[in-house]
Amino acid sequence: MYTTTDEKGILNNYATEPQLYYAQYPTQEQQNRYLFQGAVAILFVASIFLIALGVS
Template structure:
């Protein structure tokens, strides 16, 4: 941790910054998994909305 002291004696603590990196494009397997998760989430939300509207 990096610490400085100003003229009034107040400490300023700075967190260490993490090392940055570039994101990599997802593979075709990951893309299909994301599409499947999106479809399941869409079906779940649609079912919940229909169920809630059916009850009320």
């Protein structure tokens, strides 16, 4: 933690900044997994919608 003191004796505490890094483009395996998860999510939401439509 970085601390400074001004002329009146007031302390200011500053958090240490994390080291920055750049995001990496997902691999083909990760892209396929995202595609599969999206398809499952669409099927799940569609089934909930159809069940709600059938019940009402």
